[in-house]
Amino acid sequence: MAVKSVALVAHDNKKKELVDWVADNRTRFAPLKLYATGTTGRLLRDNLERNDIHCLLSGPLGGDQQIGAKIAEGEIDLLVFFWDPLEPQPHDPDIKALLRIAALWNIPVACNRATAEFILTSAYMTDDRHQPKKPDFSDYTGRSVSA
Numbered sequence: 001m002a003v004k005s006v007a008l009v010a011h012d013n014k015k016k017e018l019v020d021w022v023a024d025n026r027t028r029f030a031p032l033k034l035y036a037t038g039t040t041g042r043l044l045r046d047n048l049e050r051n052d053i054h055c056l057l058s059g060p061l062g063g064d065q066q067i068g069a070k071i072a073e074g075e076i077d078l079l080v081f082f083w084d085p086l087e088p089q090p091h092d093p094d095i096k097a098l099l100r101i102a103a104l105w106n107i108p109v110a111c112n113r114a115t116a117e118f119i120l121t122s123a124y125m126t127d128d129r130h131q132p133k134k135p136d137f138s139d140y141t142g143r144s145v146s147a
């Protein structure tokens with residue numbers, strides 16, 4: 001079975017919810033390759049005693065953009081992003097950019113625990129025959145533009 005890569009990101013008020021959810025699903029997460037923004041990743045590492053989590057920069061310091069770049073490069077199969085709907089964030093443009101790039105590249109995104117549960121327990125998680133359709137941007141990249 002191909003190893004799926006999951007990016008885990010949570011805003012401060014949502015970090016406990018994310019860490020608890022991942023801990024509750026430890027067995028399902030065991031075979032998955034995990035990426036996380038800096039602080040989320042540190043908490044996951046400490047609480048799950050998993051030292052193989054690829055921790056990027058903290059979100060406001062560029063971590064959201066690093067995850068977005070990995071999505072664009074085809075390295076991420078699922079984004080779990082518990083963003084905080086009750087608190088403004090200084091790096092709001094980065095958050096929008098991350099959600100945009102995930103939508104653009106047709107990556108499944110869970111923004112709350114209910115959705116994350118549906119996706120994590122989906123048969124598609126372990127079925128190599130299922131691959132989300134890769135978008136075809138050839139019309140866009142090949143468009144005529146005058147220099």
Ligand SMILES: O=C(CO)COP(=O)(O)O
Nearest residue numbers: 037038039040058059060
């Ligand atoms: O701010 C974040 C996502 O927008 C998360 O970053 P941290 O995991 O570093 O707190």
